[in-house]
Amino acid sequence: MEPALLRAFCDLVHEKAGITLTESKEPLITARLAKRLRALGLTDERQYLNVLEGPAGDDELVHFLDAISTNFTSFFREPDHFEHVTAQVGAWLSEGRRKFRFWSVAASSGEEPYTLAIVLAEAFAGRDIDYRILGTDISTRVLALAREATYTEAQIERVPGPLRHRYFARKTKAGAGGGTYQVVPALRERTTLARLNLAAPPFPMSGPMDIVLCRNVMIYFDQPVRQALVVEIERIMAPGGLLMIGHSETLNGIRTGLRPVQASTFQKPASSEQRRMPAQRAAAGR
Numbered sequence: 001m002e003p004a005l006l007r008a009f010c011d012l013v014h015e016k017a018g019i020t021l022t023e024s025k026e027p028l029i030t031a032r033l034a035k036r037l038r039a040l041g042l043t044d045e046r047q048y049l050n051v052l053e054g055p056a057g058d059d060e061l062v063h064f065l066d067a068i069s070t071n072f073t074s075f076f077r078e079p080d081h082f083e084h085v086t087a088q089v090g091a092w093l094s095e096g097r098r099k100f101r102f103w104s105v106a107a108s109s110g111e112e113p114y115t116l117a118i119v120l121a122e123a124f125a126g127r128d129i130d131y132r133i134l135g136t137d138i139s140t141r142v143l144a145l146a147r148e149a150t151y152t153e154a155q156i157e158r159v160p161g162p163l164r165h166r167y168f169a170r171k172t173k174a175g176a177g178g179g180t181y182q183v184v185p186a187l188r189e190r191t192t193l194a195r196l197n198l199a200a201p202p203f204p205m206s207g208p209m210d211i212v213l214c215r216n217v218m219i220y221f222d223q224p225v226r227q228a229l230v231v232e233i234e235r236i237m238a239p240g241g242l243l244m245i246g247h248s249e250t251l252n253g254i255r256t257g258l259r260p261v262q263a264s265t266f267q268k269p270a271s272s273e274q275r276r277m278p279a280q281r282a283a284a285g286r
């Protein structure tokens with residue numbers, strides 16, 4: 001692809017989704033755009049850019065971002081986070097709390113919010129708890145898959161056996177691919193899926209969210225987009241709530257009141273701590 005054209009696509013992705021693509025990703029970008037060119041019967045990328053910049057541009061933009069985004073995910077990815085979720089809700093339950101909200105910020109095809117749903121169903125089993133899970137993503141294609149909640153045998157391989165039996169129902173018979181399994185209605189009913197562009201705060205929800213998983217998405221953003229995202233997530237988090245980011249991500253260089261509590265996990269101070277902080281700073285002469 002000619003450099004100016006490639007630059008134009010990279011700028012558009014950054015402007016619309018906050019995603020930073022460099023020219024070194026040319027083969028990947030070309031391969032992903034090829035699908036859209038075929039779907040629209042176009043012969044080159046210049047024509048495609050014209051479509052994006054033309055009157056039907058906003059509609060096509062959704063498909064463009066679908067094509068360009070990287071959606072890799074899996075059930076129980078970075079499993080220590082889910083162990084921490086179990087421990088934290090256990091602690092909150094013993095304090096008498098009965099209402100919780102959870103948010104999978106970049107939910108992709110649903111594996112992350114449904115892993116949360118499984119872990120929470122286990123933690124809350126036999127109790128009357130008001131809890132819900134929100135899953136958001138920019139890609140309508142992956143959100144449709146998440147709503148379908150149907151996975152192959154290979155996709156649910158990492159779900160421990162007893163949980164697989166409890167929370168998945170066979171949907172199609174074993175064929176060459178091994179059949180498919182759908183997340184049971186009880187978990188799907190707890191989970192709301194919605195489109196959200198993380199690069200365009202403020203977000204419509206007010207929270208407060210007790211645990212937020214924002215994993216393996218900030219790596220695609222530059223520092224200003226990350227900074228604005230973390231500020232917005234922090235606003236929506238409950239005091240004492242947790243933010244979990246991907247193990248290959250960091251909040252280094254981000255101005256935030258969140259405090260590290262464990263590897264790639266941060267806590268919003270409880271309101272009482274926030275109120276105490278200025279006085280403590282004054283006492284310390286800061």
Ligand SMILES: C[S@@+](CC[C@H](N)C(=O)[O-])C[C@H]1O[C@@H](n2cnc3c(N)ncnc32)[C@H](O)[C@@H]1O
Pocket residue numbers: 016017018019069070071072073074077105106107108109112136137138139142196197198199214215216217220246
């Ligand atoms: C690599 S997946 C991570 C999925 C999951 N959080 C995990 O860790 O397994 C990244 C997801 O971020 C989504 N994404 C990328 N840019 C986004 C944006 N600006 N707003 C919302 N979602 C975005 C992509 O569509 C993709 O589904």
